[in-house]
Amino acid sequence: MADTVSSADAPALLGAKGYPAALEGIARRAEAFVIPLGALVVGMALFSLFIALVGKSPVLLYETMWRGGFGSWFSIQNSLSRAAPLLLAALCVALPARLGLVVIGGEGAIVLGGVSAAAMGVALSGAPSFIVIVAMGVAGLAAGGIWIGAVGALRHYRAINETISSLLMAYIAIALMNQLVEGPLRDPASLNKPSTQPLANIYRIGNIPGMEVHWGLAVGVVACVLSWVLIEKTRWGFAARIAGGNVRAAQVQGLAVGPLIVGFTALAGGFAGLAGMLEVAAVQGSANGSLAASYGYTGIFVAFLARHNPLAIIPVAILLGGIDASGGLIQRRMDLPDAAVLVLQGMLFIVILLSETLYGRVKAFNPDLWRRAS
């Protein structure tokens, strides 16, 4: 872009071709909202077409989805409950992504975080509930952090691709959980569904007052806000963004890229482990096979849709929670397979990724292109 004029050369109040400078700012900012929203609309339109092709009414479908996801206080609470683990699972993808890493094995950290938390809860039974719950949280954070931190360490110190290793480790984690839940940690009373011993009620995490949504939602939102502060407002976040842009440049600048990568991946895994702990302490009451409920994989989608911005993860996770929550109603009301939700997610995901190609190339959002046209 040799022919572009930097804004410093342009007159202070007037941009290119006499456009007010303020308009340029608005155009540049609008890009970050209009492109993803537009992609969302296009994806939904394509899904309407798909639904029409299989002989159902798209209008009825979206009406049902709205009713099942957000139409009533009951369905809103249902959506928020489903969003809670997605917030933390998405952070497990978004934080490493800022360093240029694609970590897709958050499921493993969720599962191990849940098992560690359950084991901690059983081991400490009898202690005051506050201490036990905090210890369970720490156990979940630590297990997930070690697991994904190891992925980061392998990446930096052994040059092993993080996408592949995190995925392998997710399968290993699930096998490890099955082994523990079937073996040393098994509650003999759990016959049909092997589980760890159930947590006493005082060690369970309850609902946010006035809602049928457990505290995990609040934890997830706080984690997203803290992650945003970490990335945007601290020097570690600044260093991470530099390393994510160009590792060589970061190393030349003297940044300790290794500890940065291990630290960010460990934190990311810690959040996913915390999601597992919350599933155990707030939903399941014990660790069992239900921990591998593919929140880790939906989290990948949430993070990419939010373009790895921790604050954007909050609305996206709630939207996805709503789509997820409406699956049952779609199945019952419209006689469609529940996999319809999966098809919709896949379509949205593809269109959103495809829309990445538009950034900086749509004339309306890029004042540099206005100038070039003149």
Added chain:
Amino acid sequence: MDATGIGLWGVPLAILGGAIRVSTPFIFVSLGEAITERSGRINLGLEGTLVFGAMTAYAVAVMTNSPWLGLLAAAAAGLCFGLFHGWICKFPKVNDIAIGIALMLFGSGLAFFFGKPFIKPKAPNLPAIPFGAWSDIPQVQAALDVNVLFLIGAALSLVLWWAFRNTRAGLIVRVVGDSSDAARAMGLDPNTVRLIATGVGGALAGIGGAYLSLYYPGSWTERISSGQGLMAVALVIFARWNPLGCFASALLFGGAGALGPALQSVGVTQGYYLFYAAPYILTLIIMIATSSPTRSLAGAPGELSITK
């Protein structure tokens, strides 16, 4: 599974049989992925292609009563998925790994959506050749019952190994995979070559899926794949992008996967679930042992995003 008749010999025999049975989908998916990756792209969506191929093959086999038509339909469906991936990835700034994850979701979603009515009916299976017929020991017969697709896969890996070295098409794929600039200088269009390579890779993954639903385990369920499509990506790296290596490591994977059930059959039940993870642990260990931060992987295509 009763191994008492032949005692502990049942274990290696069961592992051999398991290696042959379990490895076949790995062979096809990893050969497909090897072609795609040699051209410089990575397709993680093969997992979705595999599941969709399994469903298509089963559905077509149920409707036409011919497993071979099912196989063909699965390959065609896989080709479409592969071409779709190849087409999307030609746009600038589109991440091929992320598109793969999206296609994985989309392919599995479509397979479950259309596959619902086919969970109940029974489809005809692909034929197997009883190489163990000379023996009257049932375990030997079971282990040496080899499906034709395994033999086709073995032949295909030889052909591909030869073709990458000795044919014009093989050279074109390798050039495009090693340097887009060099390929353009030769008058080749990297996007077209990658489109075709990804398409062929998808078709092979579809065939791998057909094996799952039409031979082993031989039915269509939503849990038919245990991540074979994703494992194949690791397997290709493990095999250093060499088709013969893909075949050998697929066998190794199959054998490792058969270790748990084989040991269980002779009464070793400790650590059953950990044996289940043996292929994954094995891959990780070998990846750790063979990579180094100072040099790039031997044989890695230069344009491949995961090795840069």
